[in-house]
Amino acid sequence: MKKENLGLIPVRTTVWMDVVYVNLSGTAKEFDTAIRPLTERWSEFMGQPIFHGGPDSSFKLELNCNWKLAVENYCESYHLPWVHPALNRYSRLQDHYEILDTDGNFSGQGTTVYDPKLDDSGRTFSTFDGLSDHWNTGAEYISLFPNTLLGIHKDHYYAIRIEPLGPNRTREHVEIYYTDADMVTDDWADLRAINTEMWKTVFLEDVFAVEGMQKGRSAPGFDGGAFSPIMDRPTQMFHEWVGGQYRAA
Numbered sequence: 342m343k344k345e346n347l348g349l350i351p352v353r354t355t356v357w358m359d360v361v362y363v364n365l366s367g368t369a370k371e372f373d374t375a376i377r378p379l380t381e382r383w384s385e386f387m388g389q390p391i392f393h394g395g396p397d398s399s400f401k402l403e404l405n406c407n408w409k410l411a412v413e414n415y416c417e418s419y420h421l422p423w424v425h426p427a428l429n430r431y432s433r434l435q436d437h438y439e440i441l442d443t444d445g446n447f448s449g450q451g452t453t454v455y456d457p458k459l460d461d462s463g464r465t466f467s468t469f470d471g472l473s474d475h476w477n478t479g480a481e482y483i484s485l486f487p488n489t490l491l492g493i494h495k496d497h498y499y500a501i502r503i504e505p506l507g508p509n510r511t512r513e514h515v516e517i518y519y520t521d522a523d524m525v526t527d528d529w530a531d532l533r534a535i536n537t538e539m540w541k542t543v544f545l546e547d548v549f550a551v552e553g554m555q556k557g558r559s560a561p562g563f564d565g566g567a568f569s570p571i572m573d574r575p576t577q578m579f580h581e582w583v584g585g586q587y588r589a590a
């Protein structure tokens with residue numbers, strides 16, 4: 342069978358950090374150019390292999406909210422004390438900083454106190470090679486517009502694909518990766534499972550928040566909301582991106 346004979350229409354695609362990016366319109370900037378601010382930001386990780394943890398490192402969540410609220414929620418850290426009290430005990434709101442892409446294609450937040458203690462054995466996953474001190478306790482969480490959420494740490498990386506199922510329904514596909522082939526063997530299955538469970542717990546804590554935001558959007562008193570100049574800029578950047586897409590369309 343020849344693909345030329347199948348009547349298929351070619352579309353632009355690329356794979357970056359194991360996520361497939363598709364440009365149906367064909368009008369997007371070259372991916373390499375568009376992603377450059379992020380590859381520069383994460384330059385120490387670029388070119389290093391990543392290894393998917395397998396079935397124990399993959400899960401899905403379904404939310405009764407619009408996909409944009411799931412992205413919005415991921416942009417900022419100021420919901421930490423109220424939504425993630427356990428996480429906030431060791432990674433406090435004040436240990437975070439904002440991330441704003443100069444081209445307006447991604448935003449997010451970083452922490453300066455990442456220090457995983459997954460169980461009492463003291464075991465830790467191996468880390469990416471040659472990282473500078475910044476990444477010893479640093480981790481970053483980025484919403485890459487429109488619908489990819491990324492997390493990078495010295496010892497693992499994850500990507501979340503946000504799938505809109507309807508105006509009020511969204512599915513999140515979470516995939517977790519490690520830094521070398523050893524980390525994805527059975528020897529490390531228990532620690533991987535703990536890491537997966539830790540993230541699942543964190544993301545499940547966000548569900549009531551995003552579903553509440555969805556309900557709030559349809560409340561008669563909702564006036565469109567207002568942004569604060571403090572801690573709201575990454576979310577505002579996403580709103581500006583979405584607004585720009587609507588204007589362009």
Ligand SMILES: [Fe+2]
Binds near residue numbers: 414420425543
């Ligand atoms: Fe959250």
